[in-house]
Amino acid sequence: MGSRARDTDRMNKDPSTSPEGASERHAGALTSPGRAFQARWHLIWLIYVPFYFISWLYRKPGPVELVASLAGAAFFLLLFWTIWRQRGRPMLWQVIVIFCLGLALSPFNVGWSVYTIYAMSFAARMTPRRMAIRTMIVLEVALLALGPLLQAHGMSAWVSGLLFGAVVGFAGLMQSDMERKNQELAIAHEEVRALATTAERERISRDLHDLLGHTLTLVAVKAELAARLVSRDAEAAEREMQAVAAAAREALGEVRTAVVGMRGASLAFELDKARQALAAANVQAEISALTTDGHPAQEAVLAMALREAVTNVIRHAGARRCEIRLEPTASSLVLTVADDGVGGKIAEGSGLKGMRARLAAIGGGLKIQSDKHGARLVATAPLKAAP
Incomplete structure (x- = not known):
């Protein structure tokens, strides 16, 4: 449990996986060659200076x-x-200086409106957007107010500065909005990718916990049994050690399939493994299971739940008897695991939390009752996915 928490902390702190690091990574991408090329591309707008x-x-x-x-x-x-x-991203004083530069050159050349149009274009790229709109309006109003003076130096220059300035400013505002939305979309994609990575890590963590917890419990029980038998029945001890080796090989294969997300667990297989594990732990197993063909998704989730439940019985219950019952109904599959162990208050660890998460993912649920007579676990997997 502690190692699981430490892993989660590392994922949250790792800028490559945490959602908070997405905007930082995107900001860092501004210095990449692609963004540098895009920045140089803005220099083409100098073509209007001539x-x-x-x-x-x-x-x-x-x-x-x-x-x-x-x-x-x-x-x-x-x-x-x-x-x-x-x-x-210009500042307000830079926009005003360029605008005033155009006005100052109006007595000398009819092309002075080139600079006022540049000023409108830069104003559209100011941040925040509210300031950009206000600045554009102020510049247009200033041109209108100075119209009588500026017309003396060329009516066409004043009209072009007024009209083209508004058009260029509006187009620049739209382009700036589009760039901002594209940047937000890129950040959102980074966050989705980071969340998907975190979710996959958590899935692998849950699966490895359940897979290895059950198998290592079985290995420990059989190894202890072999140690007790080695002085009295060498052949029986050898058989138990062969079973340990087979369980280890099986665990290795399960780990490999869990990592790539192809678990394919079946209830029939897990029921047989549960019977073996309980027998090795000297727990009487009573198994009643009806056929559940045709529901592989529900079977896979209940198989993992059965594995975790049996592991907990062997490790913590101190039980002499364990009853496992699988009952399909018209709307769901119901798995019940009951033991006559010590019972008492149950503190849910990562195994039971992972079980709840898997059942919740398919719209199912988990109920646990524990008292002085033992514990009872009921896992329900609906045959139709929840809305």
């Missing part, structure tokens, strides 16, 4: 315009590089 200089193809800029335009472009590229280093 649109500012298109008017120079049919006119010669003055010295002041030339210096102001080149200085403005250099300053914008510096801001763009800074935002790119922030993984495309």
